[in-house]
Amino acid sequence: xxxxxxxxxxxxxxxxxxxxxxxxxxxxxxxxxxxxxxxxxxxxxxxxxxxxxxxxxxxxxxxxxxxxxxxxxxxxxxxxxxxxxxxxxxxxxxxxxxxxxxxxxxxxxxxxxxxxxxxxxxxxxxxxxxxxxxxxxxxxxxxxxxxxxxxxxxxxxxxxxxxxxxxxxxxxxxxxxxxxxxxxxxxxxxxxxxxxxxxxxxx
Numbered sequence: 001x002x003x004x005x006x007x008x009x010x011x012x013x014x015x016x017x018x019x020x021x022x023x024x025x026x027x028x029x030x031x032x033x034x035x036x037x038x039x040x041x042x043x044x045x046x047x048x049x050x051x052x053x054x055x056x057x058x059x060x061x062x063x064x065x066x067x068x069x070x071x072x073x074x075x076x077x078x079x080x081x082x083x084x085x086x087x088x089x090x091x092x093x094x095x096x097x098x099x100x101x102x103x104x105x106x107x108x109x110x111x112x113x114x115x116x117x118x119x120x121x122x123x124x125x126x127x128x129x130x131x132x133x134x135x136x137x138x139x140x141x142x143x144x145x146x147x148x149x150x151x152x153x154x155x156x157x158x159x160x161x162x163x164x165x166x167x168x169x170x171x172x173x174x175x176x177x178x179x180x181x182x183x184x185x186x187x188x189x190x191x192x193x194x195x196x197x198x199x200x201x202x203x
Contacts, residue, residue, distance in 0.1 A: 040068045133169055
């Protein structure tokens, strides 16, 4: 969620919390798999298996976390001030991981009804496109896993290449438009700015 502008005025993304990161090549649990802020954690990591560190932390988990953080900020704040009206995201900060997962799934299934009044149309379009892409990608993986469980054929690759996955989001019209607005000249530059995430899975 941090960036700075270089000498050419181009926005460059900043990664932090490297003390909570792990190498992509690491094998097995590293002892910090459950680290994270529950409202922003990927749904898969909020399961009992995820909380026990039994699910390998992947790039898509960090991308999903970014989307949840983006939705959280944009739906709970306006002009830097916390909205006083009730928001479905409010209790995500106080519930346990499994309960928050259930609430996030319910929110994701019907998020369009929670559009806050007065939100910038481009920002809402970005959030809506990202959440829908999140739903579509989750459905794609579930469908492949289901079909695989019913056959005896060799396992198929369920996970997408990191860059392919990122392109699903950065190629949407609102993402491209907003990137141009803040000084990133193309979605390819966005990929270049965050490609180091492919090697470090910051939690």
